[in-house]
Amino acid sequence: MDTLDARWAMLEPHTTVVGPDDDRPRPAVLLFHGCGGLRDHLPRYAEAAKAAGWRAFIVDSYGPRGWNRAFTLTTVCTGLVLRGYERAGDLLAAIHGISRRPDVDPTMLSLAGWSHGGWSIMEMMSEDPLPGRLGLANPGDCDLSGVKAVWLAYPYIGAWAFNRMKPWRHCPRVLAMTARRDHLTTVTNAERVNAMIRDCGSEVESWIAEGTHAFDEPTSNGPMRHHPELTLEALRRFTAFLRDVAPEA
Known part of the structure; x- marks a missing residue:
């Protein structure tokens, strides 16, 4: 079983860093892809973060495991492997590793x-950090106090998300983006989950975007349709969210 350090050592070579060209400690946003892996929309969000004065870290969970897109579409996207509560260990390790960089403000x-x-963020926030949980020997050694905000973009809260209504142990500010025509959830279900997070003490802003699941990804597959105008609005809201969290970045 991995320690936090060992898991981060696995992930770090597959993490893309985007940010201002300096070495001073800056706010950092960690970006975690969907089940289809790294896609072209995440670099756009990373550049938006950079423009707001943040460092962005795009963390690839598949490259270190040697998984390609064909494999993950048929296994991760169908819930056969690496469910959110298993991938959550990657998130803890990334927080643990990135917060110790000299060019990052860990607070x-x-x-x-x-x-x-x-989904993985929500599992990480709700799980008790006991040894062996989330696939890590020492999950409790990751300090979450520096996590001030969470951006949830049409998170998976379907049948496999057993803990979607479990209270979070750390309750930062949240912007929850729900797609009106999401084939994986209803708006009612999403708003129930948002209300639970709000009841934990989080300030939760809910935005219902008039599109499908993954509307900001520049491809159209099955019931998912790219929506360029909504994508621009999502990027605008993402930038405004970061600037509101850290106005002096």
């Missing part, structure tokens, strides 16, 4: 997750 971190990435 001003934000997490951003799309679909499966959002």
Whole structure:
């Protein structure tokens, strides 16, 4: 079983860093992809974070495991492997590793997750950090106090998300983006989950976007349809969210 350090050593070579060209400690946002893996929309969000004065870290959970897109579409996206509560160990390790970088302000971190990435964030926030949980020997050694905000982009809250109504142990500010025509959840279900997070003490802003699941990804597969105008609005809201969290970045 991995320690936090060992898991981060696995992930770090597959993590893309985007940010201002300096070495001073800056707020950092950690970006976690959906079940389809790294796609072209995440670099756009990373650049938006950079423009707001943040460092962005795009964390790839598949590259270190040697998984390609064809494999993950048929296994991760169908719930056969690496469910959110298993991938949550990657998130803890990334927080643990990135917060110790000299060019990062460890007191001003934000997490951003799309679909499966959002599910993983929610599992990490709700799980008791006992030894052996989330696939890590020492999950309790990760300090979450620096996590000030969470961006949830159409997070998966379907049948496999057993803990979607479990209270979070750390309750930062949240912007929850729900797709009106999401084939994986209803707006009612999403608002129930948002209300639970709010009841934990989080300030939760809910935005219902008039699109499908993954509307900001520049491809159209099955019931998912790319919506360029909504994508621009999502990027605008993401930037405004970060600037509101850290106005002096």
